[in-house]
Amino acid sequence: MRCPKISDDEAGRLRALAEYDLSAERGLPSLDPIVDMAAQMLGCPTSAVNMIGEDHVYLISSHGIDEYNDSRDVSFCAHAINQDGVLVVEDATLDVRFHDNPLVLDGSIVFYAGAPIISPSGHALGALCVIDNQPHAEFSQEDRNRLRELAKLASDRLELRRLEAASQAGAKHLQASAETSPNAIIAFDSRSRITAWNAAAAGMFGRAAEEAIGQSIDVLIAPADLPRIRDGIRRVLGGGQPASAGTELSGLRRNGDSFPGELHWSRWLEGDQMHFGAIIRDMTEKRRERDALYRLANYDTLTGMPNRNLLARQINQALDDDRALALTVIGLDGFRDINNTLGHAAGDRVLRIAAERIALAVPETALVARIGGNEFAVLLPDERDPLRMNEAAHAINEALAEPIVVDGHEVRIVGNCGMALAPDHGASVEEAMASANLAVFQARAGGPGGVALFHPRLRAEAVARRMYDAELHRAFERSEFVLFYQPQVNLADLSLAGAEALIRWRHPTRGLLAPMAFLPALESGVLAAPVGQWILETACAQAAEWRKLVPDFRLSVNLFAAQFRDGALPQLASDTLAGYSLPPGAIEFEITENIILDRQDAVLAQLDDLRDGGFSLSFDDFGTGYASLNLLRNFPVSAIKIDKSFIQVMNSSPKDRAIVLSLIDLARQLGLQVVAEGVESARDRDFLAAQACDKGQGYLFGMPVPAALFEEQFLGSGGRAARRA
Numbered sequence: 001m002r003c004p005k006i007s008d009d010e011a012g013r014l015r016a017l018a019e020y021d022l023s024a025e026r027g028l029p030s031l032d033p034i035v036d037m038a039a040q041m042l043g044c045p046t047s048a049v050n051m052i053g054e055d056h057v058y059l060i061s062s063h064g065i066d067e068y069n070d071s072r073d074v075s076f077c078a079h080a081i082n083q084d085g086v087l088v089v090e091d092a093t094l095d096v097r098f099h100d101n102p103l104v105l106d107g108s109i110v111f112y113a114g115a116p117i118i119s120p121s122g123h124a125l126g127a128l129c130v131i132d133n134q135p136h137a138e139f140s141q142e143d144r145n146r147l148r149e150l151a152k153l154a155s156d157r158l159e160l161r162r163l164e165a166a167s168q169a170g171a172k173h174l175q176a177s178a179e180t181s182p183n184a185i186i187a188f189d190s191r192s193r194i195t196a197w198n199a200a201a202a203g204m205f206g207r208a209a210e211e212a213i214g215q216s217i218d219v220l221i222a223p224a225d226l227p228r229i230r231d232g233i234r235r236v237l238g239g240g241q242p243a244s245a246g247t248e249l250s251g252l253r254r255n256g257d258s259f260p261g262e263l264h265w266s267r268w269l270e271g272d273q274m275h276f277g278a279i280i281r282d283m284t285e286k287r288r289e290r291d292a293l294y295r296l297a298n299y300d301t302l303t304g305m306p307n308r309n310l311l312a313r314q315i316n317q318a319l320d321d322d323r324a325l326a327l328t329v330i331g332l333d334g335f336r337d338i339n340n341t342l343g344h345a346a347g348d349r350v351l352r353i354a355a356e357r358i359a360l361a362v363p364e365t366a367l368v369a370r371i372g373g374n375e376f377a378v379l380l381p382d383e384r385d386p387l388r389m390n391e392a393a394h395a396i397n398e399a400l401a402e403p404i405v406v407d408g409h410e411v412r413i414v415g416n417c418g419m420a421l422a423p424d425h426g427a428s429v430e431e432a433m434a435s436a437n438l439a440v441f442q443a444r445a446g447g448p449g450g451v452a453l454f455h456p457r458l459r460a461e462a463v464a465r466r467m468y469d470a471e472l473h474r475a476f477e478r479s480e481f482v483l484f485y486q487p488q489v490n491l492a493d494l495s496l497a498g499a500e501a502l503i504r505w506r507h508p509t510r511g512l513l514a515p516m517a518f519l520p521a522l523e524s525g526v527l528a529a530p531v532g533q534w535i536l537e538t539a540c541a542q543a544a545e546w547r548k549l550v551p552d553f554r555l556s557v558n559l560f561a562a563q564f565r566d567g568a569l570p571q572l573a574s575d576t577l578a579g580y581s582l583p584p585g586a587i588e589f590e591i592t593e594n595i596i597l598d599r600q601d602a603v604l605a606q607l608d609d610l611r612d613g614g615f616s617l618s619f620d621d622f623g624t625g626y627a628s629l630n631l632l633r634n635f636p637v638s639a640i641k642i643d644k645s646f647i648q649v650m651n652s653s654p655k656d657r658a659i660v661l662s663l664i665d666l667a668r669q670l671g672l673q674v675v676a677e678g679v680e681s682a683r684d685r686d687f688l689a690a691q692a693c694d695k696g697q698g699y700l701f702g703m704p705v706p707a708a709l710f711e712e713q714f715l716g717s718g719g720r721a722a723r724r725a
Contacts, residue, residue, distance in 0.1 A: 002097045004078035009123070014054055016123040020158060021165035022051055024058035024070075030157045031061035034128070038150050039063045040309055041297050042113070042143055044130035049117065049154055050077040051126035060126075074102050076131075080114030081124035086144040088113045091135035111136040113143070115151035117158065120181060128154050146296065149289070156286070159183065160264050160279060184280040190237060190273060192216050192230075204282055206254035220280075222250035222258050229263070236267050237274055251280060259284055300370040302348055303355040311369040311377055312429045318381055319423060326383035327420050328393055329436040330358065332374040332400070333448065334413040346406045354413060357399040362392050377436070384421065386453055393417035393451040401449060416443040420454040435459070469525050472518065476527055476534075480506050483538050484704035487714050488556070488675060488697045491689040496714055498554035500590070500697065501539040502704045503531075528562035536576050536587075542707055543587065544580040549715045556588045556618060561595045564602060570609035584614030588639070592620050596635060604635060611636040618675065622663065632670060640667050644678020644698070651683055664691050 007013050022028065031049050039047040048062035057075045059068060072078050076098070080087040089112040092098040103109045114129035128151040159181065184204040187196035193216060197209040205212070205220055221229055228247065251261035265278040298310040306314075318325045332354060339347040351374075358376055359368045367379040378396070383389065400415035418439025426432030435454040442458055443450030475481060485499040505513040522528060536557055543555045563569050577584060589610065596603050611617060619632070622640040632640070642663050650657040660676075667674045676688050679698030688696060702713065 001074070001100045001102075003073045004075065005082050007082070007124070010054075012121070013123040013125070016119045016121050017051065017053070017125050019119075019165065020125070020162045022058075022060050022161070024060065026060075028060040028157065028161055030160070031154055032063075034150055034154050034157070035061045035063045037293070037297055038128060038130050038147065041146055041150075042130045042139075044111070044113075044132045046131040047129065048131075049126060049128050050075065050114075052078050052081055052124075057126075069103060069108075076101075076103070076109060076112045077114050077127040077129055080127040080129065081116045083116065086113055086115045086147055087127075088139045088144070090137065090139065093135070107133055110134055111139075113139055113147055115144075115147045117151055117155050119155075119162075120159065125158070127151070149293065153289070153293075156281075160281075166277075181279075184282075185277070186212075186217070186220075186280065187275060187277050188217050189275055190233075192218065192233065195275070196277075201280070204253075204280065205251065217278075220252055222252055225249040232265075233276070236276070248283075251282070260287060303352050303370050305355055305359075305376075306367060306369040308369065308371040308377075311367065311371060311379060312433075314367055314379055314381075315422065315429045315432060319427065319429075323382055324384045324424075325422050325432075326380040326385075326389045327422060327432050327436045328378040328380075328389060328396070329371070329418045329420075329433070329440050330376045330378070330396060330400075331416045331418070331440045331444065332376070332413050333416065333444075334411070335374050338406075338411050338413075342407060342409060342411070346409075346411075349406050350404055350411060350413065353404050354400060354415075357402070358396055361395040361399040366392075377433075386419070386421065389419045389421075390451060390453070393419060397449045397451065414448040416440055416449065417451045418443050418454070419452065425454045468518075468521055472522055472525065472527055475505055475507070476531060480508070481531065481534070482506055482706065483535065483542070484706055485542075485555075485710040486697060486704040487702040487710070488695050489701050491676075491685065491693055491696050496550070496553075497695050498556065498588075499710065499714075500556040500704075501535060501542075501558075503535060504704075523560055523562070528560040529565070532560040532563045533572065533576075536573065540576055540580045540582055540587065544582055546711065546715060547582070547586060549711075552585075554586060554588055554616075556590050558590045558620065559595065564595065564606055567602065567606060569606050570613060573610060573615065574613055585616065588616040588618055590618045590620040590641065591637075607636055611638075632666075632672075637672065639673035639675060639694075641675040641677050641697075642693075647676050647678040647684060647688075647698070648680065651681075651687065660688075661691060664693055668692070 028049070035047045035049060039045065046062075046064040048059050048065055050057050050059055052072060052075065055072050056070045057072055057077060058070060059065065069075075076087070076089065079097070089095050089098060092101065092104045092110050092112060098104050098109075098112075101109070109131050111132040111134065112129060114127040116124040117126050117128060119125055128147065130147065160183075162181075181198065182200055184201035185196070185198045186194055186201050188194050193214060194212050197207075197212045201212070202208055217229070218226060229249070232247070247263040247265075249261050249263055250258045252258055260283040262281045262283050263278055264281075265276055267274055267276045269275070298307060298313075299305065300307045315325065315327070335347055335350070338350055351370075355368070355370060355376065358378065362368065362378050363380065365381065367381075369377045369379070371377045378392070380389070380392070394417075396417060397415040400413055403410045403412055405411075418436045418441070420426060420432055420435035420439060422432040425435040435458075438458040439452045439454040442455075443452040446452065482504050483501045484504050485501055487499050488497045489495065490497045503515060503519070505518055507513050522531060539555045539557050543553065546553045546555075559569075573587075573589075574584070577587060591607070607617060616639065617635075617637045618639040618641055619635075619637045620641050621643045640663065642660060646656045646660050646663075650660045664674050673694045675695040675697060676684075676693050677697050679685055679688065679696040679700050681700060684698075685696060685700055702710075705713065
């Protein structure tokens with residue numbers, strides 16, 4: 001673990017920190033809104049302002065933190081104060097500075113971003129930070145700017161605390177602090193006469209010190225605000241306390257111009273005379289910043305519409321007021337093709353047009369928000385009628401379905417609407433949003449342009465999916481997945497060409513499960529990549545054994561889309577085969593259209609690397625997708641596998657027979673091998689052989705079986721040549 005560096009002027013930094021008279025016990029409540037805003041704006045469960053002492057740290061404001069380690073040596077913020085910019089640690093478990101930090105080892109911090117808080121003297125006192133126990137793949141420059149601006153706001157609030165502490169210590173301390181303060185500092189006596197005036201006050205009010213001292217503070221304050229200030233002074237002279245929060249007022253410059261201001265003040269006794277110290281801030285720029293931050297936190301920068309934060313507040317308010325509301329979440333489909341073909345700028349224009357169409361399709365009383373990349377939401381307050389919701393949802397989908405012309409191109413998008421009523425379908429923001437999102441899932445299942453109203457069974461189904469996902473994790477941990485092997489034969493002489501490795505699940509209570517029972521959930525979850533690597537490892541180990549019996553034996557292995565995501569598949573595949581002393585020709589990789597269309601450019605580059613490395617690539621389920629022919633032209637496959645849905649009916653369906661013949665002829669002209677799946681009769685086998693189809697696979701030759709049974713049935717014993725199927 002790398003301990004944080006100590007400042008070259010540590011003594012000066014600690015003296016500057018002491019001027020604020022801060023402690024973890026008292027905290028600084030004025031910072032709480034800033035800390036809360038940081039957590040919301042930057043999508044983190046935890047945020048804090050952390051001050052760095054000599055050998056310990058202490059929080060003066062926090063969100064989502066109950067207990068913390070106060071050692072400076074382990075503090076991330078103690079590193080952040082040594083930086084000019086924002087310290088960002090996307091995944092502390094992979095960072096050499098922090099991977100063995102106790103806060104990382106116990107899971108408290110995985111992601112961290114912190115901006116230093118600077119005193120007027122230029123010393124870094126602490127940091128405003130956001131924290132998560134999950135890694136963040138990206139913390140954008142915009143996010144860094146937001147955190148830096150919030151840290152500046154925190155610095156302003158701390159400056160008020162420094163001056164308050166100085167005034168409580170007496171006139172001399174206040175005067176010393178006033179010299180370095182960017183805020184206007186004045187002192188006045190019990191008769192409201194000005195007794196001290198700093199340079200910042202001269203600049204703010206346009207009056208030199210010699211002109212201001214001795215005058216009444218009345219000349220600095222707009223007439224409408226004077227009664228409040230005088231009442232406050234009388235209250236303090238009568239034994240009361242100054243207002244704990246800032247008092248808003250309109251200040252007056254020497255030329256008569258007014259400006260929005262904020263007054264913070266305190267008092268002390270000199271002998272038996274009461275004296276006052278006041279800090280006055282010109283809030284003109286701060287209000288602009290506040291308004292900008294509010295807009296940044298509550299409105300989408302692309303469409304100008306409310307964002308998820310503002311939507312959540314509106315839902316919360318309605319629920320707190322015990323009012324009904326209708327929530328519709330709209331998921332848009334079709335943007336991937338627009339972004340891939342016309343570019344992201346065109347996609348952004350389409351999003352803006354979609355936002356306008358949604359807003360025009362719903363009542364004026366509705367709140368329309370953009371809540372995600374391609375997601376919008378419509379909030380209808382005081383609505384209880386599902387039929388009116390349904391009408392609005394159909395109106396939205398109809399508006400979105402109209403063609404959009406961008407850069408001379410006509411494009412189309414599809415809306416799917418999921419609806420929920422609150423509090424019926426959710427008594428909190430999270431529950432209402434979750435219900436509407438489940439309804440979107442149901443709407444999509446019904447086809448493009450679907451509309452669905454939440455029903456409790458949807459949540460039950462989601463819970464079942466989540467439990468199933470947990471069960472898959474346990475299955476992987478307990479080695480319940482196994483590989484079965486189905487033979488592939490050369491149709492010319494019916495000799496064994498190899499086999500396809502197929503995953504099965506030996507479920508402890510449900511028995512042996514076929515892929516369709518669990519593969520969709522597996523492929524869409526986080527286990528896809530590790531299970532895919534396990535399949536490759538297991539298949540390689542088996543191929544190494546069987547090639548001792550049949551030297552040119554080849555196994556086909558199916559790839560998951562998740563295995564392409566980090567770009568490391570070609571090297572991983574080469575290293576895995578090398579670990580079993582296998583040449584690349586021992587394994588053939590099978591891919592599907594969905595894998596390619598998911599991330600076409602990234603997948604193509606890796607497939608090229610695999611082909612250059614000597615691997616064979618086969619296009620599985622060929623003929624069932626939308627872009628198969630185009631993909632054959634652009635992707636480096638060496639074989640196609642004709643889907644069994646064509647093979648099993650080709651002798652009874654002239655159209656399917658024509659498709660099979662066309663695919664075999666196309667492959668021959670492109671120099672590709674052809675494997676026919678689903679061969680179940682001698683008639684199918686003979687027809688395919690007569691058409692010079694290279695290989696066959698199906699129940700006629702053998703069902704998928706465990707490795708030991710496959711070896712017994714198809715490889716014989718004692719190293720004999722492959723048995724004819």
